[in-house]
Amino acid sequence: MPKPTRRRLATVFLSLAVVAATAGAALAQKKYDTGASDTEIRIGNIVPYSGPASAYGVVGKAMAAVFKRVNDDGGINGRKINFISYDDACSPPKAVEQARKLIESDEVLLLFGTLGTASNTAIQKYVNGKKVPQLFVATGATKWNDPKTFPWTMGWLPSYQSESRIYAKYLTKEKPNAKIAVLYQNDDMGKDYLKGLKDGLAADPSRIIAEESYEVAEPTIDSHVVRLKSSNPDVIILFTTPKFGAQAIKKVGEMNWKPVTIVSNVSASTATVMRPAGLENSQGVMSAAYAKDVSDPQWAGDPGIKAFDDLLAKYLPEVNRADASAMTGYNMATTMVEVLKRCGDDLTRSNVMKQAASLKQFAQGGLLPGITLTTGPDDFQPVEQLQLMQFKGERWQLFGDVISGELVGN
Amino acid sequence: MSAVEDVVTEAPAVEAVPKRAMTLGFGTSLVMLALLLLVPLFVKNFIIFQLTMLLIYGLAVLALNILTGGSGQFSLGQSAFYAVGAYTSAILMEHADMNYALTLPIAGIICFAFGFLFGQPALRLSGVYLALATFALATAMPQLLKLGFFEHWTGGVQGLVVTKPDAPFGLPMSQDMWLYYFTLAITVGIYVASVNLLRSRSGRAFMAIRDNEIAASAMGVDVALYKTLAFGVSAGITGVAGGLGAIAVQFVAPDGYTITLAISLFLGMVVGGVGWLPGSIVGSAFIIFVPNIAEGISKGLSGAVFGVLLFLVIFLVPHGARQVAMVAQQLIGKLKK
Numbered sequence: 001m002p003k004p005t006r007r008r009l010a011t012v013f014l015s016l017a018v019v020a021a022t023a024g025a026a027l028a029q030k031k032y033d034t035g036a037s038d039t040e041i042r043i044g045n046i047v048p049y050s051g052p053a054s055a056y057g058v059v060g061k062a063m064a065a066v067f068k069r070v071n072d073d074g075g076i077n078g079r080k081i082n083f084i085s086y087d088d089a090c091s092p093p094k095a096v097e098q099a100r101k102l103i104e105s106d107e108v109l110l111l112f113g114t115l116g117t118a119s120n121t122a123i124q125k126y127v128n129g130k131k132v133p134q135l136f137v138a139t140g141a142t143k144w145n146d147p148k149t150f151p152w153t154m155g156w157l158p159s160y161q162s163e164s165r166i167y168a169k170y171l172t173k174e175k176p177n178a179k180i181a182v183l184y185q186n187d188d189m190g191k192d193y194l195k196g197l198k199d200g201l202a203a204d205p206s207r208i209i210a211e212e213s214y215e216v217a218e219p220t221i222d223s224h225v226v227r228l229k230s231s232n233p234d235v236i237i238l239f240t241t242p243k244f245g246a247q248a249i250k251k252v253g254e255m256n257w258k259p260v261t262i263v264s265n266v267s268a269s270t271a272t273v274m275r276p277a278g279l280e281n282s283q284g285v286m287s288a289a290y291a292k293d294v295s296d297p298q299w300a301g302d303p304g305i306k307a308f309d310d311l312l313a314k315y316l317p318e319v320n321r322a323d324a325s326a327m328t329g330y331n332m333a334t335t336m337v338e339v340l341k342r343c344g345d346d347l348t349r350s351n352v353m354k355q356a357a358s359l360k361q362f363a364q365g366g367l368l369p370g371i372t373l374t375t376g377p378d379d380f381q382p383v384e385q386l387q388l389m390q391f392k393g394e395r396w397q398l399f400g401d402v403i404s405g406e407l408v409g410n
Numbered sequence: 411m412s413a414v415e416d417v418v419t420e421a422p423a424v425e426a427v428p429k430r431a432m433t434l435g436f437g438t439s440l441v442m443l444a445l446l447l448l449v450p451l452f453v454k455n456f457i458i459f460q461l462t463m464l465l466i467y468g469l470a471v472l473a474l475n476i477l478t479g480g481s482g483q484f485s486l487g488q489s490a491f492y493a494v495g496a497y498t499s500a501i502l503m504e505h506a507d508m509n510y511a512l513t514l515p516i517a518g519i520i521c522f523a524f525g526f527l528f529g530q531p532a533l534r535l536s537g538v539y540l541a542l543a544t545f546a547l548a549t550a551m552p553q554l555l556k557l558g559f560f561e562h563w564t565g566g567v568q569g570l571v572v573t574k575p576d577a578p579f580g581l582p583m584s585q586d587m588w589l590y591y592f593t594l595a596i597t598v599g600i601y602v603a604s605v606n607l608l609r610s611r612s613g614r615a616f617m618a619i620r621d622n623e624i625a626a627s628a629m630g631v632d633v634a635l636y637k638t639l640a641f642g643v644s645a646g647i648t649g650v651a652g653g654l655g656a657i658a659v660q661f662v663a664p665d666g667y668t669i670t671l672a673i674s675l676f677l678g679m680v681v682g683g684v685g686w687l688p689g690s691i692v693g694s695a696f697i698i699f700v701p702n703i704a705e706g707i708s709k710g711l712s713g714a715v716f717g718v719l720l721f722l723v724i725f726l727v728p729h730g731a732r733q734v735a736m737v738a739q740q741l742i743g744k745l746k747k
């Protein structure tokens with residue numbers, strides 16, 4: 001039977017050719033830079049696991065847990081994530097060493113979630129020179145949103161400035177005649193906050209009638225609070241770190257002074273600020289949030305919080321679920337996974353940046369309802385919305401709409 | 411009780427090291443130098459960067475070694491001198507557009523003056539009291555760098571980003587390799603100068619003060635002058651190391667120069683062997699690489715692992731690398747027979 005055989009052979013060859021052609025096409029679509037392959041994506045990370053800021057080590061652990069779960073579920077588009085996380089003990093020279101190790105020795109595709117303003121500033125120039133993405137840095141400074149100068153660096157957290165612009169919006173709308181006094185920590189964080197507030201109140205800057213700054217080394221800030229009271233404002237805003245936030249709220253309460261009190265999100269922890277300040281002094285204090293507070297009973301049964309709890313139970317049983325750092329790491333890693341999914345088979349560094357810069361109203365289970373991530377070629381600031389909240393009883397209660405802290409106009 | 415009596419009753423802070431035991435033999439030194447010259451040709455840029463940091467911290471440990479091993483004075487404040495050197499270089503490079511190489515001698519001179527002046531009041535103190543006074547300096551320095559008054563120059567908490575120099579004359583080498591050889595040249599220069607300093611009249615004066623202050627002054631050594639001089643020299647070298655560190659890391663910020671750095675340098679000196687200058691490089695290797703090894707063993711317990719390793723070193727070889735080198739030398743001597 002020569003004929004059928006030949007025909008069959010021809011069919012076989014033809015189908016082989018078709019397979020080869022499609023395989024070739026598929027191969028052509030797969031593009032990789034250093035650190036990515038058919039089986040693996042290497043991600044570098046630097047977090048202080050030791051040293052003065054080692055409490056933030058939980059951020060790195062939560063990120064690792066998210067990636068571990070993704071791997072156990074089959075990876076991203078069939079590729080496993082190799083999450084390499086190093087310790088810099090919050091020291092900028094060590095951060096430079098670790099960043100170079102990750103990029104030159106471990107050959108990672110990108111850096112993700114590197115923590116600390118000083119550490120990130122130290123590596124930013126080097127990383128951009130190497131054209132390696134420095135994605136979703138874990139710091140609230142405003143300077144990470146600068147795609148023109150640093151096209152490879154992107155923030156994640158709502159910046160201090162956008163947060164304080166939200167307070168300005170609230171005060172303009174709800175308390176248009178109130179006089180404002182500000183207490184801020186004399187460092188980049190406090191100054192960032194103050195700048196945002198002034199930008200937000202640019203229409204009537206004279207409303208800020210008193211500003212006091214304190215040094216982080218001061219044992220107590222009572223005298224600053226007393227001085228602010230003497231200018232007789234209606235609103236006092238505390239751009240402080242937790243210890244000083246608690247001191248200030250307590251002092252305001254002790255003086256029987258009842259201004260509208262706003263405290264920055266940094267110092268909005270129930271456990272470390274509101275309780276130490278005294279629950280009776282904390283009533284009515286306002287702040288803003290973007291992530292769900294796991295200890296808030298209103299989220300019991302919420303699918304986003306359930307997913308978070310399942311992850312902790314399975315991969316991180318030793319971490320306290322109420323630790324806000326765990327939620328931060330979880331949320332950031334969730335965004336990272338989404339960006340890598342969107343990259344498909346084009347795992348080049350430029351495509352990673354492109355996908356990271358084209359998030360459109362992306363919602364996550366760990367964020368408050370209505371708060372979404374949006375980025376663009378000129379907008380490297382994923383989270384820009386917050387919701388106001390007020391302390392009532394023993395917990396924060398959200399109120400009002402989600403407000404965007406984006407700069408409008410200029 | 412007067413200070414003099416104090417000194418008499420107190421056991422010598424540092425064990426007397428004979429002068430010849432402070433350095434390496436000529437042959438061994440050449441082998442070491444050849445190794446340091448050749449290794450970068452065969453390794454990745456990242457390793458070259460680590461080697462550069464090794465030399466820089468080596469310099470800082472050497473400076474402390476001159477102070478403690480040479481003149482017998484303790485310092486936990488070396489991070490302050492390192493910070494002043496780093497900031498001097500960074501500010502001159504970024505605000506005055508000065509060539510990086512020129513900033514180093516200036517950093518050295520400023521730190522020498524700073525150390526010399528600090529040495530004046532410190533004269534009244536000795537032993538643990540001096541260590542505490544310098545400790546205060548190290549604790550204060552990061553705060554001082556954040557002061558609003560200096561902020562225009564220092565960049566405050568944000569720090570300053572420094573531009574890394576390219577290889578000059580169109581030499582075909584990477585920035586890292588050029589910086590390595592540049593650092594190596596300075597390190598070798600300072601090492602040779604330090605060895606000669608300790609062998610000179612001044613060096614003998616340092617050691618006489620270390621071994622017995624009263625006997626030294628009886629023999630006509632100006633104790634006050636030489637003690638402050640030792641502080642000045644040590645601070646000056648640390649300042650040069652700080653300047654080089656700023657150029658290599660390309661960034662200075664107050665957080666980089668905390669008391670942790672001072673303690674690391676002190677640790678490096680003890681591990682390398684107090685008073686044994688070549689040990690500085692071993693001590694520097696210890697403070698750079700052992701934390702990485704500890705992190706590799708256990709991420710959560712890296713601090714504990716580091717502690718255990720350090721304990722083992724101090725327990726097994728209390729005189730550090732010097733002791734290991736002596737034992738090795740004796741073994742080789744036996745083999746030759």
